[in-house]
Amino acid sequence: MTILETRPRVARPDVRVVRRRLGPGHRIPYAFWIGPILLLAVWSAGSATGLISPAILTAPWDVVVAFGEQWTDHDLLGNILSSLHRAALGLGFGIAAGGVLAVVSGLSRLGESLIDGPIQIKRSVPTLALIPLFIAWFGIGQEMKIVTIALISLVPIYIHTHNGLRGIDGRYAELAETIGIGRGEFVRHIVLPGALPGFLLGMRFAVTSSLLGLVVVEQYNATAGIGHMITLAEQYGQTDVIVVGLVIYGVFGYCADSAVRLVGRKVLAWRRTLED
Amino acid sequence: MATDPGGLITRPAVRVRDLHRRFSANGGVLNGLDLDIAPGEFVALIGRSGTGKSTLLRALAGLDRDIAGHGEIEVPEAVSVVFQDSRLLPWKRILDNVVLGLREPDAAQRGRTALDEVGLAGRERSWPFQLSGGEQQRASLARSLVREPQLLLADEPFGALDALTRIRMHKLLRKLCEAHQPAVLLVTHDVDEAIALADRVIVLDAGVVRADVPVDPAGRSRTELRTFLLEELGVEKENR
Ligand SMILES: Nc1ncnc2c1ncn2[C@@H]1O[C@H](COP(=O)(O)OP(=O)(O)O)[C@@H](O)[C@H]1O
Numbered sequence: 259m260t261i262l263e264t265r266p267r268v269a270r271p272d273v274r275v276v277r278r279r280l281g282p283g284h285r286i287p288y289a290f291w292i293g294p295i296l297l298l299a300v301w302s303a304g305s306a307t308g309l310i311s312p313a314i315l316t317a318p319w320d321v322v323v324a325f326g327e328q329w330t331d332h333d334l335l336g337n338i339l340s341s342l343h344r345a346a347l348g349l350g351f352g353i354a355a356g357g358v359l360a361v362v363s364g365l366s367r368l369g370e371s372l373i374d375g376p377i378q379i380k381r382s383v384p385t386l387a388l389i390p391l392f393i394a395w396f397g398i399g400q401e402m403k404i405v406t407i408a409l410i411s412l413v414p415i416y417i418h419t420h421n422g423l424r425g426i427d428g429r430y431a432e433l434a435e436t437i438g439i440g441r442g443e444f445v446r447h448i449v450l451p452g453a454l455p456g457f458l459l460g461m462r463f464a465v466t467s468s469l470l471g472l473v474v475v476e477q478y479n480a481t482a483g484i485g486h487m488i489t490l491a492e493q494y495g496q497t498d499v500i501v502v503g504l505v506i507y508g509v510f511g512y513c514a515d516s517a518v519r520l521v522g523r524k525v526l527a528w529r530r531t532l533e534d
Numbered sequence: 535m536a537t538d539p540g541g542l543i544t545r546p547a548v549r550v551r552d553l554h555r556r557f558s559a560n561g562g563v564l565n566g567l568d569l570d571i572a573p574g575e576f577v578a579l580i581g582r583s584g585t586g587k588s589t590l591l592r593a594l595a596g597l598d599r600d601i602a603g604h605g606e607i608e609v610p611e612a613v614s615v616v617f618q619d620s621r622l623l624p625w626k627r628i629l630d631n632v633v634l635g636l637r638e639p640d641a642a643q644r645g646r647t648a649l650d651e652v653g654l655a656g657r658e659r660s661w662p663f664q665l666s667g668g669e670q671q672r673a674s675l676a677r678s679l680v681r682e683p684q685l686l687l688a689d690e691p692f693g694a695l696d697a698l699t700r701i702r703m704h705k706l707l708r709k710l711c712e713a714h715q716p717a718v719l720l721v722t723h724d725v726d727e728a729i730a731l732a733d734r735v736i737v738l739d740a741g742v743v744r745a746d747v748p749v750d751p752a753g754r755s756r757t758e759l760r761t762f763l764l765e766e767l768g769v770e771k772e773n774r
Pocket residue numbers: 557563581582583584585586587588589590
């Protein structure tokens with residue numbers, strides 16, 4: 259049996275003021291892809307109409323061809339994996355060291371006095387300028403490359419985690435004292451979750467910094483890697499291969515950054531911000 | 535001076551003697567305060583703004599280690615504080631907030647029971663921002679009760695709530711205190727709240743106890759008590 263609804267189909271519209279939204283509004287589906295695809299479209303259009311000459315920037319389809327050649331003839335996959343491996347190792351060490359240093363320096367005055375100064379000094383010395391020194395210390399092999407990437411990514415992790423940690427509301431520390439939890443639990447339940455937004459921001463910087471480091475260190479005596487591929491292409495004047503390398507860096511960076519933001523949205527579900 | 539209400543020679547839950555606290559060199563906030571609270575007794579502390587109510591409470595909670603002063607404070611082992619803001623950790627779900635720091639294996643179960651007692655069954659997995667102000671304050675009450683305190687310190691816990699929610703919270707607090715029997719020191723600026731909830735009302739002024747009166751159905755009527763307390767607070771007649 260069906261019950262007939264007696265309400266008029268078109269209800270009277272609400273009479274009220276609908277306020278203009280001041281935040282960014284609802285999430286756009288596939289927003290992730292819109293910007294990059296637009297960029298690609300402009301590039302394609304420019305190349306097709308001849309506005310962008312191949313001498314300035316290789317056309318996208320020629321880049322695809324060069325990509326295929328590199329893949330089949332020059333072990334592009336091996337190069338990608340070897341670069342990823344380096345970046346991941348360096349980034350991993352950098353994150354671990356930066357995070358630990360930030361917590362130690364954030365929670366203890368002694369730690370701060372020992373750690374904070376040197377890191378601020380390190381910040382003002384470009385890591386890339388330290389490479390000659392690292393080559394003298396660690397040789398020209400993998401070690402030097404990983405140390406450099408680690409140091410480059412350590413700084414943003416440290417700065418933002420430390421900043422996030424110090425920004426935690428002091429009232430939560432007071433609460434922790436009144437419910438009598440120990441130092442370890444305090445760190446686990448209050449310090450780490452409270453510093454997480456800062457840490458994730460640091461991660462976004464660290465990920466791109468590690469790629470920057472990668473570009474530079476792979477110019478030194480590498481036998482594999484995207485940087486190595488670009489250096490070779492430079493020597494032979496293969497613009498298209500250089501662009502393949504650049505596109506790969508771009509894709510790495512973009513995907514890694516998006517991954518960090520996605521993780522951030524998941525683990526920061528407790529926050530109500532303009533992001534949501 | 536407080537008398538022993540039952541006439542028994544039991545040790546008080548709280549014993550404060552000659553307590554001094556000052557923030558600056560030129561004037562003390564607490565100036566030789568004495569206070570006793572019997573086990574299970576509900577004491578309301580009223581006083582004008584800035585008379586040192588929070589300072590006293592923080593001293594009892596042991597949260598004032600950077601503040602100059604001296605005196606004798608005896609409080610029980612298990613002390614719990616309810617703040618004016620609920621102070622729930624925004625990154626922990628309600629149940630995790632309630633059982634924060636408990637090590638017993640049945641902590642989660644006890645947390646659920648406490649949430650049930652304050653009428654928040656079913657909200658265990660909510661984030662604090664998803665609760666209304668009154669619900670957040672009830673969750674923070676559950677967090678205190680699950681620790682089975684012998685002394686409950688509350689600093690204007692209902693100050694930020696609307697009148698209706700506040701009345702509900704009064705009933706809840708009374709019920710919970712009767713069930714769990716902690717000694718309670720409730721700071722409030724609301725004379726009616728003090729009379730409605732407490733066994734005894736203390737008026738703080740210039741850093742000492744200015745009046746200390748029992749809320750006794752056999753004694754003064756509530757209206758008389760209210761008038762007396764307002765007078766002690768220095769509220770002019772026409773403003774009552
Ligand atoms: N952290 C502080 N630093 C300096 N002065 C303070 C501090 N906390 C409180 N005071 C002062 O101590 C006095 C008592 O404050 P408080 O105990 O908070 O009063 P209330 O009775 O309103 O709770 C006030 O005059 C206040 O200005």
